[in-house]
Structures are given as structure tokens and as C-alpha cells.
Amino acid sequence: MRIALIDSGIGMLSTAAALRAARPDADLYLSMDPDHMPWGPRTPEEVIGRALAGARAATRAVAEDGGRLDAVVVPCNTASVHGLDALRAEYEPGVPVIGTVPAxxxxxxxxxxxxxxxxxxxxxxxxxxxxxxxxxxxxxxxxxxxxxxxxxxxxxxxxxxxxxxxxxxxxxxxxxxxxxxxxxxxxxxxxxxxxxxxxxxxxxxAADAVAAQTLRRIGTAEPPSARAGRVRVLASGRPAELPAAALNYPAGRSLLDGARADR
Structure with missing residues (x-):
């Protein structure tokens, strides 16, 4: 199972940690955008462009690993408001796109x-x-x-x-x-x-609900395997490590064991 998470920065960590807890065997592709963050002050068109760029970078990383993307998750309210339609037009129905709505x-x-x-x-x-x-x-x-x-x-x-x-x-x-x-x-x-x-x-x-909806949309009935999933990090499309700031939070530390630079 390969899941991409698209956000400007470490706001995605709570959703990534929820997915990690629910499916520790899933490979997570954390596509952040430090070169253009924050997204909040940007125009809707700019946010759409950044969200698409992040998803495409994750798609390339999955292909380099010899796999196929199973879901695109947008754990960001700004990107969900502006970018979901464009992402769904590009990825669905083959790959489900799950947004985030305040609870x-x-x-x-x-x-x-x-x-x-x-x-x-x-x-x-x-x-x-x-x-x-x-x-x-x-x-x-x-x-x-x-x-x-x-x-x-x-x-x-x-x-x-x-x-x-x-x-x-x-x-x-x-x-x-x-x-x-x-x-x-x-x-x-x-x-x-x-x-x-x-x-x-x-x-x-919204993190737990988004994680649960992601797994429902993927539709797998198989229980988690014994394999430990990897966490790959992209920074505006480049290979990266988890940001140092992420390790200040339990959600970030929970991802550390599976994380590696996307080399």
C-alpha cells in the first residue's frame, strides 16, 4: 500500500501518524513544499499548482520504487478547499483523493x-x-x-x-x-x-477520520502485514529527510523509524 500526503509543511504529520498507526505496513510519501510555504496567503490558482506539483512528485517517487500509488491524501484545509477538484480530475477514478474538512x-x-x-x-x-x-x-x-x-x-x-x-x-x-x-x-x-x-x-x-476514510477508499480487506512500511520525504520535489522541527512532536517521532531520504 502506497499513500501520498500533500501539504506545504509539517501540518501533515498528525494524519501521517494516524495512517501509520492504522496500517504500519503502508509506505507513506510525505510531499512537502518548503520552497513555497505557507500556502495560506497564496491565490487559489497558486495553491492548486503547488498541490498538483506535490502529488506529481510523490507519483514519480512511487514509480521509481517500482510501484503504483494507491491514494492521495491532502491533510491541509487550504489545499483541500482550492485543490481537490484539480487533483481529482487528474487522479480519479483510478486513484482516490481524500481531502480534509474541519471537524x-x-x-x-x-x-x-x-x-x-x-x-x-x-x-x-x-x-x-x-x-x-x-x-x-x-x-x-x-x-x-x-x-x-x-x-x-x-x-x-x-x-x-x-x-x-x-x-x-x-x-x-x-x-x-x-x-x-x-x-x-x-x-x-x-x-x-x-x-x-x-x-x-x-x-x-480530522486526522483519524481522514486516515479511516483513506483506507476505506483504498478498499483493501487484507489485515496489515508484518512488513514495516517506509516513509519517504520530498521537499518541493527533492529527496529529503524529515524536517528537524518534525521531531519535536510525537507524531513526527512516530514516523522516524520508517523514514529515509528519497535517494
Whole structure:
């Protein structure tokens, strides 16, 4: 089983770790784009181009290994909003393409006030407003623009992370009992977010659901084999190692044993 994950940076790690836990025999191709990150401020056309470039680089790496790609996963809300149609036009129906949607629906199921933590661009987007209107129209929903948090997580700088998390926590009303992490970078600092909120709110992320949907779309009924899957890393199409920042997070360290440079 060979699965490509496409993102600008290490926000993909939580989804990659979930896939690794569910199918330790799968080969994961982590196609990052450090030359052009972050993708959030870019135009939709630029994001589409970068997502396609990342998927094509992973496809070439799989072919070099003598295999065939089984799925393309986009563990990035920005790239999912703008790039899924283009990726599906290129890869489906032969190769399923799975995007990432903020977990507003499960967060709203409890019927209590929720907050949606996301980037500034996503907070302003019609995409997020549409999800709230569809799944949480009867609830009090607070959008929280987490200024600088994704960039702080990417840097793995504890002080920057703490400052950005504390800023967002201050904007989160005390009555909130569920917080949707609307950017996959935020998953990597979930414990720090829970602490900043005083443990009063459950966190809702998409990583496990995306991993489960990926395996459903691949459709294999076979149990995992004893073979340990490899993790290959691409940096804007080049052979690479896991970024040093990734190893600051449990999700990144969980991938280390299988990782090697794509040589």
C-alpha cells in the first residue's frame, strides 16, 4: 500500500501518524513544499499548482520504487478547499483523493457552544461559514483566528507556540465546550491548547477520520502485514529527510523509524 500526503509543511504529520498507526505496513510519501510555504496567503490558482506539483512528485517517487500509488491524501484545509477538484480530475477514478474538512459536524453533535480555531484566511472564508451553517446553525459558534499559530508550530519554537496558543485561548469564550482545530498544524500542539483552555473544552481534529476514510477508499480487506512500511520525504520535489522541527512532536517521532531520504 502506497499513500501520498500533500501539504506545504509539517501540518501533515498528525494524519501521517494516524495512517501509520492504522496500517504500519503502508509506505507513506510525505510531499512537502518548503520552497513555497505557507500556502495560506497564496491565490487559489497558486495553491492548486503547488498541490498538483506535490502529488506529481510523490507519483514519480512511487514509480521509481517500482510501484503504483494507491491514494492521495491532502491533510491541509487550504489545499483541500482550492485543490481537490484539480487533483481529482487528474487522479480519479483510478486513484482516490481524500481531502480534509474541519471537524465541525462532530463538535456540534453535543449541542454545546463551540469555537473553531483556524488561520486568518480560513476564518474569513465562505468555506468555513458554509460548514458552520450546515452543521452548527443552531449553536453558538465562535470563530477564532489563530494569528501566527501555524507558523509557530512549523518553527517548533516553544515560546512562539505558547504566545500564539495563549492569544487564541483568550479569544475563546469560557462557555465553549468544544474546540475544532481547523488547521492540521494545531493537532501537533493539542496538549498545549488543552492546557491553555484549562481542560474545559474537548478538542476535535480530522486526522483519524481522514486516515479511516483513506483506507476505506483504498478498499483493501487484507489485515496489515508484518512488513514495516517506509516513509519517504520530498521537499518541493527533492529527496529529503524529515524536517528537524518534525521531531519535536510525537507524531513526527512516530514516523522516524520508517523514514529515509528519497535517494
Amino acid at each position: 465541525i459536524k462532530p463538535a456540534a453533535a453535543a449541542g454545546t457552544p463551540i469555537a473553531v480555531w483556524s488561520t486568518e484566511a480560513t476564518t474569513r472564508s465562505a468555506y468555513q461559514r458554509g460548514l458552520v451553517e450546515t452543521f452548527a446553525s443552531n449553536l453558538e459558534v465562535t470563530p477564532v483566528a489563530c494569528i501566527g499559530l501555524a507558523e509557530a508550530v512549523e518553527s517548533a519554537d516553544p515560546r512562539r507556540i505558547a504566545d500564539a496558543v495563549d492569544y487564541a485561548a483568550e479569544l475563546t469564550p469560557p462557555e465553549v465546550r468544544g474546540v475544532v482545530l481547523g488547521c492540521t498544524h494545531y493537532d501537533l500542539v493539542g496538549q498545549r491548547i488543552s492546557e491553555a483552555l484549562g481542560g474545559r473544552a474537548a478538542l476535535f481534529t
